[in-house]
Amino acid sequence: MAPLGVAILGGGIFAREEHKPAVDASPDLDLKAVWSRSSKSAKTLEVDESKVNVYAEDAGTGKSLDDLLARSDIHAVIIALPIKNQPEYIRKAINAGKHVLSEKPIAENMQDAEALLTWYRTEVDTKKVTWAVAENFRYLASFNKGAEQVKDMGKQLTFRCRNQRMVTGGKYFETEWRKNPTHQGGFLLDGGVHDTAGLRLLMGKDNPLLSLSAHSAQLQPHLPPVDTIEAVAKAKNGAVGTISLSFGTTQKGRVWAVGCEKGYVSVSGSTVTAGDKTWEIEDEKTGVPPEVRAWGKALVAGTPDPMQAPEEAMADFELIEAALRSGEQGGKAIQLRHQEW
Incomplete structure (x- = not known):
């Protein structure tokens, strides 16, 4: 099975240093696009623009987030935005039919987290589109x-x-x-x-x-x-x-x-x-590479990884x-x- 097309939403340090390399190393994922609010921020991910499209609010016609989410070759998105902005973009991506891996924490307060989780579990067909929350630990x-x-x-x-x-x-x-x-x-x-x-x-x-x-x-x-x-x-x-x-x-x-x-x-x-007894255990970097691999594997298998369930992030x-x-x-x-x- 061909790798699933993925986009990264967010142009911050973690997206550049952790998510992008992890996606590149995953056999089940293929980075197709990146998006941020500004072109300057999106370009900090340092993608090969001959292979990965850059989208931003100031990038002009055909380069908006809606344009990115309308692409049929992008099946999933990783969302790494400021905490207060995450729920809005999680809803937007899921409503566009894209699987989501959002960065922790689940939201900025329990009220928003509960509302988001209730919406996902009651209003979304989770057999068709899934929401996972990242926690590399x-x-x-x-x-x-x-x-x-x-x-x-x-x-x-x-x-x-x-x-x-x-x-x-x-x-x-x-x-x-x-x-x-x-x-x-x-x-x-x-x-x-x-x-x-x-x-x-x-x-x-x-x-x-x-x-x-x-x-x-x-x-x-x-x-x-x-x-x-x-x-x-x-x-x-x-x-x-x-x-x-x-x-x-x-x-x-x-x-x-x-x-x-x-x-x-x-x-x-x-x-x-x-x-x-004492062991010296070698972790794989920060835990993000195996986390992203697990997400990709779960998407291909059609079975969400329970360690990425939003209920875990809520707890x-x-x-x-x-x-x-x-x-x-x-x-x-x-x-x-x-x-x-």
Whole structure:
């Protein structure tokens, strides 16, 4: 079967450095076009314009997004746009009959996320057109190795998700929509969903989190509206643990761990530890290449990859929003509604 024609919507760093190379390397996908709001932005993807068409709002007649979506040789699109813009373009592409892989988070707030997911599950013929949400942490070999070990360690007793560091710049932070966010949580929301996705993957679907209480703070003036969350959560089986996220502290460390009856499992970088055993796991870059390959394979097979289900992205996102809402209310306990599906 010939590869499926794909377009990338968005001209940002992640689209250029992650999505485009991943599509090029996928045996099931063929990059046909790119689009961004400006030609200048679209051209930053550095495509071979003899093979890949460039579309933009200022590109002239026949080069609009509607023109791109009208092409019968483009079967699917990857959407990598600012968080607040994603739902509009997801709906537009699906209504045009294109399969969608949209970047995380699922939306900028739970209200929009729930509305989008309800629309997709009730109004769209999902046998003909599908929506997947990207989360590259689910395709990191280190996390999958850790999750396998947790399954063999008996009852979960405690858990921990910790990502603490100081964000003062860098190519991702320097984008305007991240420096001056209109979405809740700012950089904490954008980056934090990776951390909650990692914790959920490690703990597995049989023991989801059910409630959460948190305090939040803005420690650095350049990281509005908040840059730090300290949360305590309780899982279905009664296990309790913490989610500690800060992009504005001098503390440093990043680890995901689950304490079980038979031992302690942790993932930190490429190191996976389970009891007295330790492995150095080689991840494939950031996890995006296997993620995009899995998406292409699923499209060809006609069977969506469950790790890319929008419900998974909803659950990742809910933990961050619940922590933000709890923090605004002085640590009030929030009941989680989307961890089991």
